[in-house]
Amino acid sequence: MFDGREIAQFPEASVRALGDENLQAALRLLGExxxxxxxxxxxxxxxxxxxxxxxxxxxxxxxxxLHLHLENxxxxxxxxxxxxxxxxxxxxxxxxxLELLTSRGVRVLSKGKTMVAEEIGLNGFLEEHDIEVVxxxxxxxxxxxxxxxxxxxxxxxxxxxxxxxxxxxxxxHDQHKAEPFPRHTPADLVAEARAVLRRRFxxxxxxxxxxNFLVAETGSSVIVTNEGNGDLxxxxxxxxIVLATIEKVVPTLADGAAILRVLARSxxxxxxSAYTTISTGxxxxxxxxxxxxxxxxxxxxxxxxxxxxxxxxxxRCIRCGACMNHCPVxxxxxxxxxxxxxxxxxxxxxxxxxxxxxxxxxxxxASSLCGRCEEVCPMRIPLPKIxxxxxxxEHEARLNTVRARLALALWGWLxxxxxxxxxGTGAAMWILSQLAGRSRRYRNLxxxxxxxxxxxxxxxxxxxxxxxxxRRS
Amino acid sequence: xxxxxxxxxxxxxxxxxxxxxxxxxxxxxxSARAGDVGVFCRRLEAAGATVExxxxxxxxxxxxQYLTQRNLAARVKVSPALEKLGWDAEPLLETAFGIADLDxxxxxxxxVLGVAETGSLVHVSAxxxxxxxxFLPDHAIAVVAEDAVCAxxxxxxxxxSDTAMPRTVCxxxxxxxxxxxxxxxxxxAHGPRSLHVLVTRK
Numbered sequence: 001m002f003d004g005r006e007i008a009q010f011p012e013a014s015v016r017a018l019g020d021e022n023l024q025a026a027l028r029l030l031g032e033x034x035x036x037x038x039x040x041x042x043x044x045x046x047x048x049x050x051x052x053x054x055x056x057x058x059x060x061x062x063x064x065x066l067h068l069h070l071e072n073x074x075x076x077x078x079x080x081x082x083x084x085x086x087x088x089x090x091x092x093x094x095x096x097x098l099e100l101l102t103s104r105g106v107r108v109l110s111k112g113k114t115m116v117a118e119e120i121g122l123n124g125f126l127e128e129h130d131i132e133v134v135x136x137x138x139x140x141x142x143x144x145x146x147x148x149x150x151x152x153x154x155x156x157x158x159x160x161x162x163x164x165x166x167x168x169x170x171x172x173h174d175q176h177k178a179e180p181f182p183r184h185t186p187a188d189l190v191a192e193a194r195a196v197l198r199r200r201f202x203x204x205x206x207x208x209x210x211x212n213f214l215v216a217e218t219g220s221s222v223i224v225t226n227e228g229n230g231d232l233x234x235x236x237x238x239x240x241i242v243l244a245t246i247e248k249v250v251p252t253l254a255d256g257a258a259i260l261r262v263l264a265r266s267x268x269x270x271x272x273s274a275y276t277t278i279s280t281g282x283x284x285x286x287x288x289x290x291x292x293x294x295x296x297x298x299x300x301x302x303x304x305x306x307x308x309x310x311x312x313x314x315x316r317c318i319r320c321g322a323c324m325n326h327c328p329v330x331x332x333x334x335x336x337x338x339x340x341x342x343x344x345x346x347x348x349x350x351x352x353x354x355x356x357x358x359x360x361x362x363x364x365x366a367s368s369l370c371g372r373c374e375e376v377c378p379m380r381i382p383l384p385k386i387x388x389x390x391x392x393x394e395h396e397a398r399l400n401t402v403r404a405r406l407a408l409a410l411w412g413w414l415x416x417x418x419x420x421x422x423x424g425t426g427a428a429m430w431i432l433s434q435l436a437g438r439s440r441r442y443r444n445l446x447x448x449x450x451x452x453x454x455x456x457x458x459x460x461x462x463x464x465x466x467x468x469x470x471r472r473s
Numbered sequence: 474x475x476x477x478x479x480x481x482x483x484x485x486x487x488x489x490x491x492x493x494x495x496x497x498x499x500x501x502x503x504s505a506r507a508g509d510v511g512v513f514c515r516r517l518e519a520a521g522a523t524v525e526x527x528x529x530x531x532x533x534x535x536x537x538q539y540l541t542q543r544n545l546a547a548r549v550k551v552s553p554a555l556e557k558l559g560w561d562a563e564p565l566l567e568t569a570f571g572i573a574d575l576d577x578x579x580x581x582x583x584x585v586l587g588v589a590e591t592g593s594l595v596h597v598s599a600x601x602x603x604x605x606x607x608f609l610p611d612h613a614i615a616v617v618a619e620d621a622v623c624a625x626x627x628x629x630x631x632x633x634s635d636t637a638m639p640r641t642v643c644x645x646x647x648x649x650x651x652x653x654x655x656x657x658x659x660x661x662a663h664g665p666r667s668l669h670v671l672v673t674r675k
Contacts, residue, residue: 029655029656033656066485066489067482067485067492068492071482086475086477086481087477088477088480092477138651138653138662139653142653142654155652155653155656157654161655162654165654186657189654190654190659191661194661194662194663197663218634218638219638220638226649226650226651226652226662227650227662227664228608228649228663228664228665229663229664231608231643232609232664235605246485253630253631254630257626268652270520270646271519271520271591271592272520272591272592272593272644273646274645274648274650274664275643275644275645275646275649276593277641277643278633278638278641278642279640279641280638280639280641280642281638281640282640283598284598284640286599287603287640288571288600289572289603289605290598290604290640290641300477300484304481307488308488308489
């Protein structure tokens with residue numbers, strides 16, 4: 001379970017990640033996997049930029065009047081026989097779920113993929129109360145067997161290689177079976193998980209899913225999946241619980257359509273995920289399946305306080321994972337190094353808001369500000385701008401090192417004195433150029449040994465850009 | 474929990490002002506624009522489904538042929554909504570009507586709409602159309618009328634929510650799949666491994 005303490009270890013954890021051969025082998029697949037598929041999907045869809053604008057507009061309008069849409073959602077949901085619960089904190093949400101389960105004698109809970117459940121540490125909490133939790137998304141199932149946490153928001157087991165999965169399945173499945181499953185290809189492993197999980201869906205007394213969005217006009221929850229596990233989870237048991245955060249609501253189904261047009265393309269590079277399911281209330285009197293109870297837990301956990309701050313744009317996020325799939329830092333260290341539920345650029349922007357700048361201060365610094373995340377974000381969230389906002393907060397709160405503060409103070413003073421700045425940089429560039437020798441690179445450079453420890457520093461041309469520009473005109 | 478509700482909504486109101494409702498985006502305004510059936514079929518195929526266009530009264534025959542081609546047992550669970558398709562015409566095909574269970578390898582299910590934009594089938598739950606049948610069997614054979622193919626998502630949502638919302642409205646776009654092992658796409662994670670679509674004409 002995530003408790004937030006791991007984030008402080010980001011520098012050490014990322015060094016370990018760089019040396020982890022299995023992890024590096026798994027991460028190398030990002031290029032031909034998620035990245036290439038998204039590129040193809042966007043190229044196939046000439047209206048992609050317009051679709052992005054429409055999706056951004058839908059969420060921006062929603063967030064301006066979030067309270068009204070939440071009240072509408074609640075009213076419509078209740079009209080349809082659903083029950084809405086409000087939770088301010090993770091502890092509140094856990095308690096609500098636990099009470100729903102224990103008061104109905106639930107012993108086995110099947111679960112679709114939900115990052116909010118990770119955010120509130122639900123699995124561990126329920127297991128302490130003797131409720132068995134069965135993860136049914138294949139990736140979530142793999143990491144549940146491995147007793148790990150997700151390392152990616154849409155591909156939780158992306159850090160695992162196939163031989164690692166084979167080993168996990170051997171450990172956990174073989175004892176129940178005389179003849180081991182064949183395990184030669186990924187297809188074999190998918191078939192094995194399918195066979196093992198089939199019965200568990202039917203055994204569960206309750207099913208818990210997240211929501212990709214909630215629809216105010218109909219009081220519905222919507223999940224977007226590929227495996228079909230979410231649908232079995234919310235159809236077969238007698239109780240369906242939806243766990244969603246407050247910013248997930250949109251006013252209408254048409255707003256939902258705007259989000260759907262960019263979600264799968266940005267996430268998996270599909271034009272449309274296999275299953276997009278709108279659930280509204282419990283089963284009707286004439287229905288022969290579906291849950292007899294439908295509950296929605298709305299969690300705030302700090303999101304309401306984000307509105308009106310420079311970081312509020314993170315609330316547009318639709319959790320597609322494109323930012324992490326394209327981030328050079330995520331691609332090098334993977335998700336676990338970030339130490340909390342949401343890794344990659346969106347995690348670096350969101351975690352300080354949820355856990356505080358002090359706890360999460362390393363994450364907004366885990367970026368070269370290259371801007372690739374913002375470029376691929378379907379909701380046009382200005383992630384680098386938000387990193388800079390958190391970095392400034394870190395500086396204001398004096399949480400960064402004395403060395404960094406001194407360097408920034410010196411830089412700030414120089415930048416405020418342009419003549420001195422030009423003189424200083426001009427002289428430095430000239431000296432560095434003169435001393436570079438014929439190789440035109442430095443193997444070792446005082447004050448920049450952090451750089452030269454792992455690569456050479458190219459020698460400057462001898463003149464600053466401003467110098468060259470002035471001579472030219 | 475109403476205290477939590479008041480505090481959350483109170484914080485939002487403090488930050489956003491009371492506000493008055495903006496006119497909602499017109500999801501109701503979208504008419505059930507007809508969609509291009511050819512586009513619909515191509516998109517479905519691109520999503521990994523197989524598609525056949527047949528006359529309305531040829532469904533039992535097409536189902537029997539498909540099962541034979543796939544080397545599957547000539548036995549299907551049929552959603553009750555499709556009970557009146559003249560199954561007697563195929564005496565060698567064993568049919569049972571009702572809700573699917575773990576023993577059903579194949580099911581024949583109805584789709585009330587198709588969406589040309591995305592190549593999706595629209596399932597709407599009802600007493601004679603259980604959701605389980607769309608997800609539990611290994612092989613799904615879906616029946617959709619070609620004049621039920623609408624243009625885009627908005628049209629489909631508008632039609633599906635025209636009367637009271639049913640418990641489940643599901644857009645099905647191809648067979649079940651996963652990329653959770655080394656990002657390689659495999660079909661048949663938990664839902665159907667194959668999706669065969671019979672597009673019928675009057």
